[in-house]
Amino acid sequence: MRKTTYAARAGALLGAAALALTACSSASGSGSSSSSSDGAAASSSGSSMSSDGLKIGSLLPQTGSLAFLGPPEIAGVNLAVKEINDNGGVLGADVEHVAADSSDADHADVAPQSWSDLQSKGVSAVVGAASSSVTKLVVDDITNSKTVMVSPANTATSLSGYSPYYFRTAPPDTVQGSALGNLIVQDGITDLGILVFNEEYGTSLRDVVKSTVEAAGVNVTYGDKGQEFDPAAASFTDAVTSILATNPQAIALIAFDQTKSIVPELVAQGFQGKLYMVDGNTADYSKDFDPGTLSAWDTQGTIPGAYPDDAFKKRLLGVDPKLDNFSYAAESYDATMLIALAALKGGATDGATIQANMAAVSGANGGTECTGFQDCADLIKKGEEINYQTVSGAGPFNADNDPSSAFVGIYKYNDDNTYTWVKAIEGKA
Incomplete structure (x- = not known):
């Protein structure tokens, strides 16, 4: 059971009550994000380490009617990747982020092509899409390939429990x-x-x-x-x-x-x-x-989602100084962290290993509460079960791979x- 109380999380939200959240109408793309690392993390399961570094794709709107959501979501992924790599990476290697455009449902040819590009580059997990309708265009192809798909913004109720390989860090409608x-x-x-x-x-x-x-x-x-x-x-x-x-x-x-x-x-x-x-x-x-x-x-x-506090906003601005909209940034950050922690816990970077450990690192099995990659990674190295404390305030994954609670x-x-x-x-x- 998640031990974080409503009062504790709501208190963090109240500190941002006087801040205005504004959105931008232009999209910004992003390439891979990495930094040097020198440590290898051990798997709690004793599995052999993968010889390949973890490669995460993002399928987020850089064009189309939801392009205003792209910059904060991409920044959330990039921030998580930076912090993971600053703390040793996953299984001794840097995480790589490959960004691709999802566009929107009115441009239905974009997302499938982007997924083909991501698949050709060997991603083991995808953060996206933002639109539930866009997800429907690619979710079967992605999940049937045993690639984990984690949306930071999908809300359609029809996606609850859609596939063992489909998760979301945003709550359903x-x-x-x-x-x-x-x-x-x-x-x-x-x-x-x-x-x-x-x-x-x-x-x-x-x-x-x-x-x-x-x-x-x-x-x-x-x-x-x-x-x-x-x-x-x-x-x-x-x-x-x-x-x-x-x-x-x-x-x-x-x-x-x-x-x-x-x-x-x-x-x-x-x-x-x-x-x-x-x-x-x-x-x-x-x-x-x-x-x-x-x-x-x-x-x-x-x-x-929770309104991002000043400290998290400052970290986001460190990877994208032009950011003036923070919608779904926290959910994108959490999606990336959960993917990395699942790979670390399973001892390999393939999609099947990540899928098998997603619920556990989210706290679905209980475990010790931890915040951020290094804190959680240290516990995993010791063989402990963890309960990753999301920035967005979302609870552990339920049986449908939805957040069990959310703000x-x-x-x-x-x-x-x-x-x-x-x-x-x-x-x-």
Whole structure:
């Protein structure tokens, strides 16, 4: 059982309450990251060490509608690799990071090609993808090759327990959807419209939000199955007209980059309620909308994961000084650390060995709590079971390879259309 208490983890979050989280709209790629090492770590299982160093691929958005998530996720991977290599690497060799672009579901040819490139370079594990729909494009090919896939941002409920080789460090929509639904209920909303795009991420999250609010007596005026909008539509005028015709007191907008077109349409058609957003569109709109646009609707958003504290942000900025968005950086860092620790515990860097040890190093079997690679590696060398303490606050993997618990952050929009962390709540998967 995970011994870290909610109070201890929430205390770390409260220290960041006054900080604003902003998102960038440009992508940045990354090559491999390594540093010299001189120590060899012993396997607790007594297996012979692999002759090959651990090679981790990342399949994260450098282009497309989710490109704003790429820089923090890639920085999270690079930071973990740097810290691992600064502390001796894995089994006596540096870890190598090979970065590839996942793009988005509207550019469905990118991720499969990127996976082919990563596979040709001999990666044993992949951190990615960010989008659940993009993951669906490649997950069978990746996991069938006995390569471990760990997403730092997938939330679709259909991916729970998808494959023994598929893991995620972000919670499924059952956690974020429940958190958003409960926030809406707590705000006293009685009539809610849900404007959602026809994409698995959106419909999966919609289903959880809808069931949560309806269980509390909220009337969902719009957003049933069949009322989704086309994410590739040239205009969203008809979708906005349709939802406003139902007179919702508030709207939950579940979308990606389409938000930049939908919000002006809501303004043009005179929407005057409250607006809620999710991790796919809770971003910095200071360059997109007039001042006061989002604050006028008391707009709030949810993003799974703990808000990174100052110390972790400083470490991230050390690998990417231009970083101004930290969404899913912690989950990407944790995914990389867990992969490396699993290889270390198993005594080899192949995918099958990593897969067999992922749950154990996450703390699923109990073990001694440890923080960071060196602390955990020292325990593994002594033959001890470990319970890696995630930066994101996620609990050990459950039977579906999902986090058994996780935090969801609540953010509120400011007059300049940036957003500020308000609080975090912990939910169970």
